Amino acid sequence: MNRSLTLLAFALLALFLLSALIGRYPAPGFLPLDRLADDELAQRLLFNLRLPRLITALLLGMTLSAAGMVFQLLFSNPLVEPGFLGVSQGAAFGAAFAIVFLGGAALVTQTSAALFALAGLGISYLLAHRLRYGGWVLRLVLAGIAVSAFFSAGLGLLKYLADPLTQLPEITFWLLGGLASLTWDKLLSILPAVLLGLTVMFLFRWRLNILALDEQTAFSLGVPAGRERLLLIFAAVLPTAALISVSGMVGWVGLIMPHIARRAFRADARYSLPAAMLLGGIFTMLCDDLARTLLAGEIPLGILTSLFGALIFLALMTFQQPKPH
């Protein structure tokens, strides 16, 4: 099991190096290494444009997959994804709000998206405490649905108010997701939150199995499930919100990668969580490579992750034998 994980890590490393060299300069394809040695433009391109973007794609994939795995475990539900507690819709609303009312400068849009994403989680959590229906998990899910609907109504209103020639296209492109405008500054601004969240999730990987059990069972195993669940929800949402704020909506990674990780490895999160991180990193780097090289113009990353995510999902469900239950 550990050997397969090591192999996967090496595959990720190899892909990272290849991705740094692939692009459309000087011609579509790989950048020859001897050219890199004496072409200053090639060096700057690689270091200032490709590298921060590649690292962000890697972190985006790792974070969305890990957060998806954590949420699926915490909610004992294989169909949840990291944005469902009002986080994705909150970020979308925040970005559109900044574009329409705050001038839409990159840093302002990013901050607004991150703040509204966290607000989405906060409101969902507070609402869940007030609901008088069902257990803790169900209440949180219901509150998340309500908050998402609320923000998506707000997003609709903002789109309606937006200037159709300048602001509306900007909102649309933000919602499609992409890493085209990534810089070192943007990456560094989100790096602490991302690394903190990823580390906490990774360290809790065995414990997550117990947090996935019934609340009373987790209690009988001596685990204060309420407190630790809250910690892990924040550890999953914080880096997700930070990354969405620079990448826009990138869907399906957080839903599909945990499934593949569980099928290819095993349900035990000791193995499936690191596997999901590695697979998510590989998948997102590949999609972003295609996004920036396939056509002369950029293809929004969110379109590619949805397309390939859906194809992989269908392939999984169609070709694998159903397990007896």
Next chain:
Amino acid sequence: MTILSFRSVTFGYTPSRPILQDVTFDLHPGRIAAILGPNGAGKTTLLSLTLGWLSAWTGEIRLAGIPLKALSPREHGQRMALVPQAEHTPFDYTVLEYVLMGRAPHLPPLEMPSAADTQIALNALAQVGIESLAQRPVPQLSGGERQLMLLARALAQLFPSSHSQLPNYQTLNLPPSNLSTFQPSNLLLLDEPTSHLDLRNKARLIQILRRLRDSGVTILMTNHEPDVVLAFADDVLLMEAGKPPQFGALDEVFTAEALTRVYGIPIRLAQVNGHKQVLWT
């Protein structure tokens, strides 16, 4: 010494409507005690109070002399384990991975189970006789196998932290005297352990529980089947809706008059081949 004591415990789910009133009893170590009574009498509630999952309105519960509230969640988990009636497993864990979760109270939050913990889990599987299922996915188990797996998880949980006492995996199926690795303050709680089992599996479970008692574990279980209780309980806590329960040795409490009163239908006890039997139709 008592392992579990209830003193005038009162509890209910809605204010001013108590389900349990003035519950007082002392459970001694190395006994199998059954909480018996009709549906809705508060059997599972009493088990949840013992677990510390619910808090009593009034009165006090002590575990081996220590007030339940003075113990941390981890200390709880090391002293007492629960075998729930049913458990939802949404993911394809293997049986071994599932049983290994029983080691959680012995590990700090960020520590992974060690090779010794895996040995303890395998050992627990062997004690309930399903070591051959270790690598089977949990959703593929039958109801009876699932019950035994949950029991194995509880045994892995009650096994002490100090690994010096770890028995060799090869020396498993030995007579009970060699299995007495449990501490006398260990309490095993079971919620309706026999309700989903066929006769063969019931007999098997009863045999395992007897062996555990002989190796020093105290067992408290809910049960609504008088004939199962009659078969192997040492003590009985007889619950009756709206009244304080009766606690005592099987022979004292388990009488035809008491059962007839509690269940509200005529019940007789008869001797068949030297064994007591419950006749209720």
